[in-house]
Amino acid sequence: MGDVVIRTAAGVIAVFVVFVPANAAFADDGEKKLFTFKDARITESSGLAVSPTKEGVFYTHNDSSAAPTFYAVGSDGRTRATYRVQGAQARDWEAMAASKDPATGRGVLWFADIGDNLDGAWPNVSVYKVMEPESLRDATLPAVRYRFRYADGARNAEGIMVNPVTGRLFVVSKEFSGSVYQAPKKLRTDRVNVLRKVGTAPIMATDAAYAPDGSSYVIRTYFSATVFRPSGESIARVSMPELKQAESIAYTRDGKGLLTGSEGVRSPVYQVALPAAALPAAGPSSSPTHRPKTTASPSARPVAAAEGLSARDVLIWLAAAAGASGIIAAIARRTR
Template sequence: MRSALCALGAAAALVLLPAGHARAEGQEPDRDFTIQDPRITESSGLAASRAHPGIYWTHNDQDAPLIYGVDSRTGKTVATLTMAGVGTPRDMEGISVGPDGDIYVGDIGDNLDGSWDHVWIYRFPEPETLKDQTVKAKQYVVKYADGARNAEALMVHPKTGRVYIASKNEDGGGLYAGPERLSPSGTNVFRRVGKVPWVTDGAFSPDGDRLVLRGYFTAEEYAWKDGRLGDGGTAIGAPFQGQAESVTYTPDGLAFMFGSEGRNSRVVRVDRDAERPSDSPTARTPGAPKAPAAQNQGDGQGSATTGFLVLAGATVLVVGLKRLFRKG
């Protein structure tokens, strides 16, 4: 199934291949960069380091307990972390850094949409030194109050430290809140607190006032209020990528960093519109219809009309492929 989605995403990316990119690569942190490490072939999560400016943590969508620290100035891996004290991961899909400086990794994927009655979260302190090393991690058992499901987005609130998971479903998923504090013993029950679109990753803004959620073709930014979505979301000009799997904010909260799977995958910075507060005219109220995401014209991503047409056609193909594979 993953190979089919990758092929489809690659085709969409070719249709909308950028004419050029204005930003220089390898000079400033938190700008566009290409992941150089040949081991990182399925980057499925992205999180900005709190301790090391310009460094982004990522991991493969696979069963190896490895986390990579990539320098956004060069695209090179500067630290490989091997998690110890946890079992063999099944499907690591999300990563986030909490207010305590700990890195949280979500082993929360389930390609069979609910075949596992529990999933796991791993947690360890962000290392003080960037080097290859083994880190002692805690493992937390997670279940959903309304039954097992597939998920790819794990977000830790930067103020409260509460962990949230967004489930993934072509017809719309749910936003789930964990307990106030995760318990390493027993089961941590996550309860649904909102409805979300088709989500492959998400992240809180550094001030905790906003939440970005991305899918394969679009992204939305939401106001965050009292532990829930504060509005219906505002479309972001997300780039079209081969298999759009990850998103995070830059440490200053002024831009989004969008990543994708694939060897030598590109991480693209999209500056956040400073005129996009949650009460702006472009922000929708909950339940209002969504407009197609506007494209970042300055980055040569193509017109919104072309993007929407490709999105519509690709979505139909993705849904058809998913159903075909399920029948098989």
């Protein structure tokens, strides 16, 4: 189930709840519940990342929490430590990513305050860079704040990922016609960084993540997940477990599986095996960076936009959009 939000220039918002049928195509093969969050404070787990340096440690944060806080959770679902990000805001934290500092080997955590349900409510969005804490005990951590704006106008986004080979940051928008945006190679703190579109994304993407070896990345939607090569070519569609509200996606440390979670109190985290075509050693190696959209294969990009949805899923979205159009038209007539 997920919320479909339709917007108009007049600011009218229509919200539809999309119910996924119980017999939707979610395979049980290679799927298992890894743990359930035990901490009552984790009510809206929106971002999920595997610790790049600590075995059996996972990080998460709430969506639009009252405070810029994240949690280190063990493989039993119990919170090992709680961290506050010093000087950060939490307008609408939607995603996080984890990487390694190539110079020191130390873990780096990225927190994306990129939610914008009005597609332009904020003049810019922020991503906070935090060095992974060395010890699992409560602490307040310093952060570096990077501000961003989109080259083609403001939009809502819920996905962030970092290429482990290049260190490049990417943002994935949550739209009916979603996009992958690339950050500058060198991020600046003294000015707003510009995000430029380099590819398309599945409809209404809720999260994204890069594989640990940089050979692929995955984009999650309410219905499923699609794995891509760094060039933007789709590799495989992966069925996801049925969740209350599918929000997060991450790779396992060995890159052979995916982790996915949901909002809600005591929400579960599932591990899903990747198909053979999407495993780290499968297929020819790819360039570690996105190609500009002008050089992409003519057939690869349009297909990518529709990946992650079956024919039934598309009909659900079209029905929601059609219903929204009728409601918006009625409201418009009343407000003339």
